[in-house]
Amino acid sequence: MAEQTTINAALAGTIDIGGDLSVNRFGFGAMRLTGEGIWGEPRDPEECKRVLRRVLELGINLIDTADSYGPQVSERLIAEALYPYPDELVIATKGGLTRPGPNRWNPNGRPEHLRAACEGSLKRLRVDRIDVYQLHRPDPEVPFEESVGTLVELKNEGKIRHIALSNVTVDELERAQKLTPIVSVQNRYSLFERSSEPVLEACSLEDVAFIPWRPVEGGEVISAGGAVGQIAMKYRATPTQVALAWLLAHSPVMLPIPGTSKVAHLEENLGAVALELAPAELAELDQLAVEG
Template structure:
C-alpha cells in the first residue's frame, strides 16, 4: 500500500476505509451488512497495509464505533482511527447539531470507550453548528488535544471561511467532505482554502455512494430500506442522465483492465497528493478491489475524458435532499 501525508504530518494509507456501510441496523443502511464479514474486512485491510479507518458517533448511532473498536482490539498499533462528533441525541434519536465544547468533550469520552482506545487520532466536527462560533468549537476540541485524548483535529463539510477561521485557532489536519467524479463543488473554493492552510483533504462517498462502481442501474437494485433511495441523484428523474457518467468511467476502466471503482478512486488520487479517499466497505471483495486503485495511473487522455463526462456542476440533481444541503458549506 502507498501512503500519503495529511496536514500536521499525519501519515495515512492512500486509500482509507469508510466504516459507515458496516452499520447493520439503525439510521443509515446501505443494504444488508454482517458484523463478522465487516470485521474480516477490517482485518484484511490491515493485512494489506491500510491504516486509516473512519467512523462516527452518528453511524448507527454508536454501534459503528463499537464494531470498529472490537475489530481492532490487539491490532491498534500503527492505525489511524478517525471519528466525528457534532450532533445532539435523545437516546438514539438525533435531535440537532451541537458544536459546543461540552458536547465535544462528552462525545470524545463516549467514542474512546466504544473504540476501546486511549487516544483518537483524528477527531472531526461532523457538521458545523451555525449557533456556535467555529472559534469556540475548535477551542474546545483543542483542549482535548492538550489532554492527550485526541491527536489531530478535523472538520467536515465546512465552508472556506470557516476553514480559515478554524485554522487560526488550532492546526487542522484534514477536512472531510464529499468529493468524487460526480461531486466536484469543493474544487472552487474549499479545496484551495485547505491548501492555503496545509490541511489535507479526505473525500467521503468517493464512489458516489456506490453509483460510480457501476452495479446500480435502477432503484430496483436497492433494498427497500436502503438510505440511497433518499438520494436525489439516484431518483428516477436523475439516474438516467447520471448513468452517462458511469458509462464514461466504465470505458476508461475497460481500457486499463481494472474496475470502475479503481478508476473513480484513481481520478481522485490524481487531483493532488494531499487527497486521501475513504470509500465505504462492508465486504472484503470490494475493499480489496478498491485498495488496488493506489496502483492505477490514469493518463492525461483518461483524465480529460472523465472531466468532460462529469464537469463541475454537470451531475443531475443535488447531492442531498433539502435538509442535508442546509448543513453543508457552513
C-alpha cells in the same frame, strides 16, 4: 502455482497528518458497518469484522468513523475486531451530530455535547487519546469558534492528538486555523460532485489532507457509462476503480476513504491504487463535472 500478488495501500504513497503521523493515501470509511439508514447493527457483523481485519492486511492504516455511525456501532466494531491496534493504525473519529433515528442527523456543537461525545469515543475505541478528532459539522445554533475551542481544550487535556474538520467552507477552515492547527478536512467530493473544489484548493495550498466523503457516490459509480465506462474497459478495471484512481491523481492531498461492508468490494476498490490513468484520460475525466 502462479505467485499471488496482493495490492497494498502503500502503492498510493503516503500523506503526512499533523507532522507526526503518516498514513497511506487510501483509507477506509467505516460508516457502512451499521444497519440500514446508518442505524443499529449491520446485517452481517462477522463480515464487517472480516472487512476491518482485511483493511489492515491490505496496508490501509487510516480508518474513518464517528460516534454517530450506528450510533456507537461502527466504533464498537472497530475495537472488537482490531484492538489492540497496530502502532501504524490511525483512527479518525468525529463528534458533533446526534441521531434521533435512521437517516436522521442533527448537529450539536455545544461544548458539553462535544466533551461527552469525545469521552464516549475514547471508551468505545479503548484508547487514551484519539489520533484525529473531527468536528462532524458546524452547528448553526452554536458559534463555530466555541465548538472548535472545545476541541482545543480537549487537545490540551491530552484527549485528542490532532483536530480536524468536516463539512466546512473555506471561510470556516480559515477561522478554525486561527485557533489551532487543522490536520484534515472531510467534505463530500467525488468525480461527479465537486462543489468543494475551493476547499480542496485551500487544503492543497496548506498541505492539509482532504478526505473526500462519498467518493464512489454510495456505490452508484458502478453503473457509470460514457468516458468512465470506456476507460474502465480499456484497463479491464471497474468504473469504481476509475473514479478512485481519478481522485488519487487529482490532488496530492487527496485521501479517499471509500466505505463498504464487504471484503470483495474493499479489495476491488483498493485496486484503484494500481491504476495509472494517462494524462489525456485524466483531462477527459476532469471535464465531466464541468459538463455536469
